[in-house]
Amino acid sequence: MTSRFKSFPGTSLSEEDFAQGEVLFVHDALKAEYARDTGVGIGAYLAGLRRGVILGSYCSHCRKTVVPPRVVCEWCFRPMSEYVPLRDTGVVNTFSLCYVTWDVQRISQPEIPAVIVLDGASTLSETSVVMGGILHKLSEVDPKAVRIGMRVRAVWKPPEERQGAITDILYFKPIEE
Amino acid sequence: MRKVAVIGAGMTKFVRRALETPKELAWEAAKMALESCELTMKDIDAVCFGTAPDAFDGVHMNGEYVSDGAGAWRKPFMRAFVGGGTGVFSSIQGWYHVASGMFDVVLVVAEEKMSSFYPHAQAAFLTIFDNFTERPLKPNLLWIFALEMNRYMTTYGLKKEDIARVAVQHKRNAADHPCAMLGEPNITVEDVLNSEVLAWPVQRLDVSPISDGAVAIVMAAEHVAKRLTDKPVWIEGVGWNLDTAYWTNRDLVYPRYVEYAARMAYEMAGIKEPRKEIHIAEPYDPFDYKVLHHLEGLQLADRGKAIELYLDGTAARDGNLPVCPSGGLLGVGNPIAAAGLMKIAELFWQLRGEAGARQVPGNPRRGVAQAWGDLMQIGTVVVMGR
């Protein structure tokens, strides 16, 4: 049917249409604020971060330790009631050098988001699962020197400044070996 | 289950910013789909609608808001939403409405107007991240794609200049699509490699654009389809699957959820050897590397080897397995839900031999369309044949 239709609907607008006032538009701003309870699993995780400890949760049925901690095991749908401390070191599973912010502002020094696989969580071969993986950022490193497989360690806020938030870890940096 | 056919399709142009509102875009596509099979709303028993996050429009329960444009007035109406997987999923939803015996003729409409979000639709994606463990890090949607692309290319030692050929081929294909936004017959690999680095390894031309647009199809039960057209295109298999909600717990190197969705669809379609039995593929291509990822999940290439389909010409429009002959999201545009349904419409046109300048040679008999979305975790797959 596309070959039968000769014209298609939809009117493309240009910047000029707006500059010349040919298009009417209404500006709108939504305001929505929330105070979210952190819950059982993540509540324990964030309380751990305030103490300088990264907690995972353990399923005694599957014998798996995952992070972030959660109350239910995705594998067996049984409770994951035990919290276990992991180490604050790990391996860069993947990373990016990002030159734009979340609201698309350009930045000259890249942010370095990474998935970091923490030491102490379960690893499984033969599956597409990375149980110790968390999202964070890297710093104190030359962006050009970052590599997948690099070993890194958490850099924490001073204890008195911690709030029970993922940002209690400022970033991860390479371990000198 | 009853056999279900697609019997009509329509779409608007995909544009950076449309004058028309979401309702108006939905109506334009729906009207065209109805005209294409000479039906009116009187013939439609139910309406399925797809659109992505309410955040783009700033309208809560956007499905109900847009419903009049989609033709839902005084009809059974349902909106499906599975992120970027929505467009392909909306046709699965239409399929089970009809296959179940509940309805004989269903109109499926997918619409997206991303341009309203101010100043840039990218920021609307912030709220898909976990609000405790991720959002305080001020993540950017590009992060997860860049992280996935890096993991994928580093694991298999793929080169950026090879992956760029995907973007080049799709944008060139799109030059033959009358609704395309970024069809560029003369684009080169150098153009892609010289484009702005957004989040290394992702560059500007590796990415599909923010777009506005709508697509609609008409689906009918066998006895109705055979009365209305001598060229029905059958839905032979459908599949969908969701991976873990903890995306950092997933090895981003391989989309297992696409594999599971594809296996479900292939089993239903009786396909044992997809590489021989599928003649056209329309995998989801919001980023160039994603096509490769998805071709592997769809079992159309070995892991880490999908790029070879582009390097040896297999994926070209006149190759043995044309990939995204439409031009895909990279070339036609990416109004999210509409872009997924565009792939279903493309298979419909291709399998009927009505794709005009985009027509794949050799009378293709069977195609697969796939989309992906939510927090990078859902695969939606549809096999169509004639």
Ligand SMILES: [Zn+2]
């Ligand atoms: Zn378990």
